[in-house]
Amino acid sequence: MPAPRDSGTKTKPVLYALAVTSTIGAELAITVTAGYFGGKLLDAHLGTSPWLLVTGVLLGVGAGIWGIITTLQRFWRI
Structure with a gap:
């Protein structure tokens, strides 16, 4: 009888x-x-068009990069 394959690895x-x-x-x-x-x-x-829109997008990019860094740190720790 053949050994069962481990398909999850x-x-x-x-x-x-x-x-x-x-x-x-x-x-x-x-x-x-x-x-x-x-x-x-x-x-x-x-x-104040378009200054707060530009500021909001830049803050969103900054927050996104910060979130990416913390996400990668969390996933690499596992």
Whole structure:
């Protein structure tokens, strides 16, 4: 009788990489989008177009990069 195959050992690194990549992409997209719409909303109320929109996007990019760094540190620790 042949030994049972362990099919889970090859798929774990692939699923792990997919989880990290998906988390990074979603995190960056959400923070930049939130910065865009937050800046656009503030520009509409304060009449400072386009300065707060640009500031919001840049803050979103910064927050996204910070989130990516903390996510990678968390995933590398495991």
